[in-house]
Amino acid sequence: MQFSAPLIPATLVRRYKRFLADCVLEDGREVVAHVANPGSMLGLAEPGLRIWLEPNDDPRRKLGHTWRLVEHPDGSLTGVDTGAPNRLVRAALAAGAVPGLDGFQTVRPEVPCGTRSRIDFLLTSPVRADTYVEVKSVTLSRQPGLAEFPDSVTARGARHLDDLADIVRSGGRAVMLYVVQRSGVQMVTLARDLDPRYAERFAAAARAEVEVLCLGTDLSPSGIALAGPLPFVAPRTKG
Numbered sequence: 614m615q616f617s618a619p620l621i622p623a624t625l626v627r628r629y630k631r632f633l634a635d636c637v638l639e640d641g642r643e644v645v646a647h648v649a650n651p652g653s654m655l656g657l658a659e660p661g662l663r664i665w666l667e668p669n670d671d672p673r674r675k676l677g678h679t680w681r682l683v684e685h686p687d688g689s690l691t692g693v694d695t696g697a698p699n700r701l702v703r704a705a706l707a708a709g710a711v712p713g714l715d716g717f718q719t720v721r722p723e724v725p726c727g728t729r730s731r732i733d734f735l736l737t738s739p740v741r742a743d744t745y746v747e748v749k750s751v752t753l754s755r756q757p758g759l760a761e762f763p764d765s766v767t768a769r770g771a772r773h774l775d776d777l778a779d780i781v782r783s784g785g786r787a788v789m790l791y792v793v794q795r796s797g798v799q800m801v802t803l804a805r806d807l808d809p810r811y812a813e814r815f816a817a818a819a820r821a822e823v824e825v826l827c828l829g830t831d832l833s834p835s836g837i838a839l840a841g842p843l844p845f846v847a848p849r850t851k852g
Contacts, residue, residue, distance in 0.1 A: 646666050692795075718737060805849075
């Protein structure tokens with residue numbers, strides 16, 4: 614997935630109102646950028662960070678820049694657009710390019726599930742069981758090489774796990790797919806300390822035989838692409 618225009622570097626001044634960020638370009642100009650991320654962005658929104666912005670000249674948009682990447686002091690990159698993983702996964706599913714999720718005839722997005730939820734994708738085929746896939750963007754890393762989800766309490770994420778478990782109990786197939794938007798990562802786990810309930814619901818979903826897949830990404834100022842699978846390491850239980 615290529616960015617619509619070459620990214621330009623900037624320095625983050627502050628993120629505020631969730632969807633706005635004050636930034637300073639290399640030529641000294643101050644701009645306000647759109648932040649395509651409603652989450653906490655733990656570790657990604659510290660003032661002074663070097664970031665990458667996508668410029669646009671669309672008069673229909675209120676802001677002329679969108680924040681796309683964080684560049685960390687070690688040179689690694691993190692994608693901040695929480696919608697990017699779904700767009701990448703949708704294209705990859707349609708092309709049969711996700712290991713273990715290939716060979717399906719149709720890919721339906723945003724499928725109603727339960728009474729209050731939607732699951733990101735439903736894969737169907739005349740010769741395979743219906744497969745529901747929920748995608749989560751992973752950006753948190755507090756240890757070198759280790760990505761963690763979530764970066765804050767997510768009641769919605771816990772509900773999705775319960776929905777996936779119910780699908781399996783009803784005879785379907787359900788997959789929790791974590792897409793890591795961070796370079797330099799070798800494995801994925803849960804941030805149990807940040808959301809103990811999510812970790813509990815994940816354990817219950819695992820007992821129900823909800824499958825877990827993790828994919829990395831290749832990130833650059835040119836674009837973002839899905840990369841190969843990453844191992845998932847279950848967090849230690851209490852006691």
